Amino acid sequence: xxxxxxxxxxxxxxxxxxxxxxxxxxxxxxxxxxxxxxxxxxxxxxxxxxxxxxxxxxxxxxxxxxxxxxxxxxxxxxxxxxxxxxxxxxxxxxxxxxxxxxxxxxxxxxxxxxxxxxxxxxxxxxxxxxxxxxxxxxxxxxxxxxxxxxxxxxxxxxxxxxxxxxxxxxxxxxxxxxxxxxxxxxxxxxxxxxxxxxxxxxxxxxxxxxxxxxxxxxxxxxxxxxxxxxxxxxxxxxxxxxxxxxxxxxxxxxxxxxxxxxxxxxxxxxxxxxxxxxxxxxxxxxxxxxxxxxxxxxxxxxxxxxxxxxxxxxxxxxxxxxxxxxxxxxxxxxxxxxxxxxxxxxxxxxxxxxxxxxxxxxxxxxxxxxxxxxxxxxxxxxxxxxxxxxxxxxxxxxxxxxxxxxxxxxxxxxxxxxxxxxxxxxxxxxxxxxxxxxxxxxx
Amino acid sequence: xxxxxxxxxxxxxxxxxxxxxxxxxxxxxxxxxxxxxxxxxxxxxxxxxxxxxxxxxxxxxxxxxxxxxxxxxxxxxxxxxxxxxxxxxxxxxxxxxxxxxxxxxxxxxxxxxxxxxxxxxxxxxxxxxxxxxxxxxxxxxxxxxxxxxxxxxxxxxxxxxxxxxxxxxxxxxxxxxxxxxxxxxxxxxxxxxxxxxxxxxxxxxxxxxxxxxxxxxxxxxxxxxxxxxxxxxxxxxxxxxxxxxxxxxxxxxxxxxxxxxxxxxxxxxxxxxxxxxxxxxxxxxxxxxxxxxxxxxxxxxxxxxxxxxxxxxxxxxxxxxxxxxxxxxxxxxxxxxxxxxxxxxxxxxxxxx
Numbered sequence: 001x002x003x004x005x006x007x008x009x010x011x012x013x014x015x016x017x018x019x020x021x022x023x024x025x026x027x028x029x030x031x032x033x034x035x036x037x038x039x040x041x042x043x044x045x046x047x048x049x050x051x052x053x054x055x056x057x058x059x060x061x062x063x064x065x066x067x068x069x070x071x072x073x074x075x076x077x078x079x080x081x082x083x084x085x086x087x088x089x090x091x092x093x094x095x096x097x098x099x100x101x102x103x104x105x106x107x108x109x110x111x112x113x114x115x116x117x118x119x120x121x122x123x124x125x126x127x128x129x130x131x132x133x134x135x136x137x138x139x140x141x142x143x144x145x146x147x148x149x150x151x152x153x154x155x156x157x158x159x160x161x162x163x164x165x166x167x168x169x170x171x172x173x174x175x176x177x178x179x180x181x182x183x184x185x186x187x188x189x190x191x192x193x194x195x196x197x198x199x200x201x202x203x204x205x206x207x208x209x210x211x212x213x214x215x216x217x218x219x220x221x222x223x224x225x226x227x228x229x230x231x232x233x234x235x236x237x238x239x240x241x242x243x244x245x246x247x248x249x250x251x252x253x254x255x256x257x258x259x260x261x262x263x264x265x266x267x268x269x270x271x272x273x274x275x276x277x278x279x280x281x282x283x284x285x286x287x288x289x290x291x292x293x294x295x296x297x298x299x300x301x302x303x304x305x306x307x308x309x310x311x312x313x314x315x316x317x318x319x320x321x322x323x324x325x326x327x328x329x330x331x332x333x334x335x336x337x338x339x340x341x342x343x344x345x346x347x348x349x350x351x352x353x354x355x356x357x358x359x360x361x362x363x364x365x366x367x368x369x370x371x372x373x374x375x376x377x378x379x380x381x382x383x384x385x386x387x388x389x390x391x392x393x394x395x396x397x398x399x400x401x402x403x404x405x406x407x408x409x410x411x412x413x414x415x416x417x418x419x420x421x422x423x424x425x426x427x428x429x430x431x432x433x434x435x436x437x438x439x440x441x442x443x
Numbered sequence: 444x445x446x447x448x449x450x451x452x453x454x455x456x457x458x459x460x461x462x463x464x465x466x467x468x469x470x471x472x473x474x475x476x477x478x479x480x481x482x483x484x485x486x487x488x489x490x491x492x493x494x495x496x497x498x499x500x501x502x503x504x505x506x507x508x509x510x511x512x513x514x515x516x517x518x519x520x521x522x523x524x525x526x527x528x529x530x531x532x533x534x535x536x537x538x539x540x541x542x543x544x545x546x547x548x549x550x551x552x553x554x555x556x557x558x559x560x561x562x563x564x565x566x567x568x569x570x571x572x573x574x575x576x577x578x579x580x581x582x583x584x585x586x587x588x589x590x591x592x593x594x595x596x597x598x599x600x601x602x603x604x605x606x607x608x609x610x611x612x613x614x615x616x617x618x619x620x621x622x623x624x625x626x627x628x629x630x631x632x633x634x635x636x637x638x639x640x641x642x643x644x645x646x647x648x649x650x651x652x653x654x655x656x657x658x659x660x661x662x663x664x665x666x667x668x669x670x671x672x673x674x675x676x677x678x679x680x681x682x683x684x685x686x687x688x689x690x691x692x693x694x695x696x697x698x699x700x701x702x703x704x705x706x707x708x709x710x711x712x713x714x715x716x717x718x719x720x721x722x723x724x725x726x727x728x729x730x731x732x733x734x735x736x737x738x739x740x741x742x743x744x745x746x747x748x749x750x751x752x753x754x755x756x757x758x759x760x761x762x763x764x765x766x767x768x769x770x771x772x773x774x775x776x777x778x779x780x781x782x783x784x785x786x787x788x789x790x791x792x793x794x795x796x
Contacts, residue, residue: 099563147493154704163724164562165553169495169697176496301562302553366565 029234032442038227039435043428045223046250049216050424053257056209057417060264064410074127075197076399078190079283080120081141085186086290088113089178092152093297094381096159096171098373114149121145124189134192137185144182148174168302175298179291187287194280210261217254224250224431231438242434249427253420260416267409275402278335281327282394285342288316288323289349289391293384296353300360300372313353320346335401338394345387352383494707495698501690503670512619516739518633519749520792521757528584536748537582540609546582548575549594549602549611549743553695555720556776557614560591567591570775571612574635574742574759577767578610581758597666600627603743610744610755614638614716616668617741631741632755633790635768639734640672641715645703645727650710652732657684659709662691662699669713672736700725714738719776760790 030038088110095106121141128134155170224247232238295313302309324346328339352371355378359368372380531537540546550571551558557569576586594602599611604627615621616638617631642661644650650659653676663669670692676684691708693699699711700721711721715734722728744752762768768787 097562144493151493158724161724165555165559165697165720166700166724168553169695169701173493173495173698173701177493180496365560365562369562 030230032439035435035439039432039439042220042223042227042431042435045216045220046424046428046431049213049220049250049253050421052209052216053213053253053420053424054417056213057257057260057413057420059209060261061410061413061417064264064268064406064413074124075190075193075279077120077124077127078186078193079279079395081117081124082183082186082190082283082287083290084113084117084120085145085178085182086287086294088117089175090290090294090297090384092155093171093175093294093301094373096155096167096301097297097369102156102159110152114145118145124193128189128193129196131192131196134189137188137192140185141182141189144177144185148177148182151177171298172302175294183287190283194276197276213257214254217250217257221247221250221254235438235441240434240437242430242437246427246430246434249423249430253416253423253427256416257420260412263412264409267405267412271402271405271409273330274332274335275398275405278327278331278398279395279402281323282342282391282398285320285323286388286391286395288320289346289384289387292316292320292349292353293380296356296380297372300356300365300369310357317346317350317353335398338390338397342387342390342394345383345390349380349383349387352378352380356380493705495693495701497665497694498698498702498707499692501670501692503674503690505675506668506671507620509619509624512623514791515617515619515622515631516634516741517791517793517795518631518741518756519753520795521753521760522750525581525754525757525761528581531582532750535754536609536751537754541582545588545590546575546579546610547590547592547608549592549599549608549613550575551596551613552593553697554614554717555723557716557720558612559720568775570636570771571614573771573775574612575610577762577771578755578758581754581761599743600625600629603627603629603745606745609748609751610742612742614714614740615743616714616738621743628746629743630746630749630752631743632752633759633792634739634741634787635759636716636740637785637787638714638716638738638740640669640712640736640738641718641730641734642732643703643711643718643721643728643730644709646729647727648709648729648731650731653735654678654684656688656710656712658686659688660691660707661688662693662702662708662711663713664696664699665692665694667713668736673712676735696721697724700728703728716740756790756792763787763790 091106091110091113095102095110098106121138125138125142128138151170151174155167155174158164158167158170224243228240228243228247231240231243292313295309295316299309299313321343324339324343328336328343331339356368356371359365359371371378375381526532526537529541531541550567552560552567554569554571558567558571559569560567575589579588580586582588592602592608594608594611594613596613599613599615600621602608603611611629615631617634622628622631642650642653642656650656656673656676657678661673663673670690673688673690676688678684691699691702693702696711696713696717699708699713702708703711704725711718715730716738718730722730742755744755759768762771
């Protein structure tokens with residue numbers, strides 16, 4: 001602190017100085033000035049620990065809340081683009097299936113899907129960063145979407161004129177644009193956002209400040225113990241109560257810090273496993289399920305005997321099965337029940353699909369179209385809506401679980417964030433008080 | 444339909460399916476692998492182009508000849524006395540059909556005027572369908588004892604050879620490869636229609652015939668001989684067109700009309716029968732020029748049932764003689780051909796004159 005003319009003897013505190021030679025029977029005494037320097041050293045170390053610890057905690061807290069509050073909604077928008085557009089593809093195929101005049105409700109569903117996708121598209125464009133891949137993908141979607149709706153409109157005109165093969169060819173072209181260009185781009189946006197979210201979660205476990213804090217706490221604790229041992233030998237007193245209490249407080253902060261970080265880390269990992277991974281599973285399954293429905297509708301619409309759409313259906317349904325089965329393996333009981341519900345809905349869809357295929361194969365086209373378009377429990381719309389509903393429930397529940405887990409992870413840090421500085425300030429005061437008593441004994 | 448180059452192997456429609464399947468797979472694995480499907484690069488300020496799925500430019504070779512086959516249209520002579528409906532000779536394939544209760548036929552359901560199934564009423568209509576109804580009438584006494592199976596163009600010969608269907612009527616051109624050298628060969632009935640390759644253009648086009656196709660973008664169906672014929676088109680001087688036409692190949696005929704309406708091709712060239720069906724869906728088009736190929740249509744029957752082929756030829760001969768054929772032509776095809784029924788050359792049979 002203050003300069004001194006007398007060169008003090010080497011300050012014998014710290015790790016190396018902690019153990020005096022066993023051969024020395026008499027402990028060298030510390031001068032008051034040396035005791036003052038030790039005090040200053042301990043207070044500075046305590047202050048440093050408080051500051052670094054607070055930085056570590058606020059950093060972790062901020063990272064966790066950012067993941068919860070901003071990345072997640074962005075991912076939801078990206079997912080909305082995907083699901084809305086898949087649904088639009090199915091709605092338009094379903095509407096042509098019914099007849100020359102588009103049913104108003106299916107047209108409304110298509111219009112709503114396009115509107116929802118456009119809104120989510122502009123929301124996403126505002127939120128995403130400068131990732132060039134995402135920017136390019138969003139541009140692809142923005143440029144292709146009007147072309148898609150234009151082709152759909154042409155198909156609609158031809159359907160009105162009862163030019164059914166031509167209407168089907170345009171629907172086919174629109175659907176191909178959707179599946180080959182637009183949906184992959186939407187998928188890329190979603191995948192990238194999902195990766196960014198994972199990165200944010202990763203930084204919620206940022207290590208450097210945490211390790212430095214733990215290191216400082218250990219050094220402070222060791223220094224306090226050594227100083228007390230030295231003082232008790234010099235002054236023949238067993239305990240210096242203020243210093244003992246200060247040591248206890250520092251130890252408390254240390255244990256608390258490690259515990260809070262561990263709870264937060266577990267929470268984030270749980271959020272990732274339970275929430276975000278499941279959200280992604282259910283979302284992909286939902287997109288594929290919508291494509292399965294479009295496949296079944298387009299099969300009847302294009303009446304393509306080689307049935308590329310059925311090949312597509314087979315791949316999609318296998319992918320959905322795989323997604324759900326893999327997710328089921330490590331799921332919690334609540335998640336498992338939702339996955340099982342989705343799997344049952346897939347089985348229900350399969351049965352509706354089989355009825356339609358059987359009708360179509362036995363040359364009962366009208367029966368097949370009825371099953372594919374009519375309301376009723378045996379029909380495709382009911383089965384598809386049930387499946388979509390089960391998967392949407394899964395998405396919502398997983399999102400809620402994600403938000404909850406991230407929230408409680410962040411909450412685990414809050415008490416210590418509030419208290420670390422006051423507690424260590426008290427510890428510093430107690431250090432000063434305890435040291436003052438010894439220094440005063442010289443007077 | 445036109446003459447696909449014969450293999451009952453995967454068509455482009457199937458390849459398109461494979462691509463779609465790949466997209467579904469990419470979707471399934473995309474997130475975990477962290478990889479997206481390739482994104483087409485978009486240039487700002489330029490409209491994104493949209494094509495029918497599977498459309499691509501091709502460079503086909505000329506049609507192949509089959510050595511030793513000179514006239515594939517010669518079919519098996521009809522029986523001297525046709526059996527009465529409901530009384531098919533024992534042991535014949537017709538008796539098997541009669542015992543079964545229905546004639547199983549392979550047809551197309553998307554070709555206007557020929558084999559078409561109205562999606563609203565499920566009614567089968569078209570000239571091919573009516574030809575088959577006449578055979579049903581000859582066996583059962585009713586035109587409706589038919590079980591329809593939709594058979595893809597590329598699988599027609601397999602469907603007949605494997606016994607999946609008794610007979611196929613699908614705008615199928617009679618040729619040597621199908622009778623002799625393809626992996627699945629068939630017998631053909633005598634010719635029931637003569638089509639030819641022509642050109643469909645927008646009504647305001649300057650193209651008036653094959654000589655105008657030099658350097659133009661022309662569309663036809665995957666694997667069809669229409670493409671092969673286009674590749675060997677000659678100008679008035681007899682020399683190949685220069686520059687040659689740019690040939691676009693698509694999975695189905697209607698995709699060609701989509702491309703022409705979108706301004707991506709200048710003309711469509713395939714059998715005039717198909718072109719008439721496309722023209723019926725776009726009044727602003729015209730068929731131009733003279734037919735530059737001969738596409739005799741026959742019905743395909745298994746080589747193991749020559750008595751059935753002979754019987755079908757008897758039905759056809761009777762139809763032509765009593766005016767039924769002309770009536771059906773007028774009903775199914777006349778509205779789009781000006782009402783004039785073409786005259787078929789007299790049927791010639793194997794071993795006959």
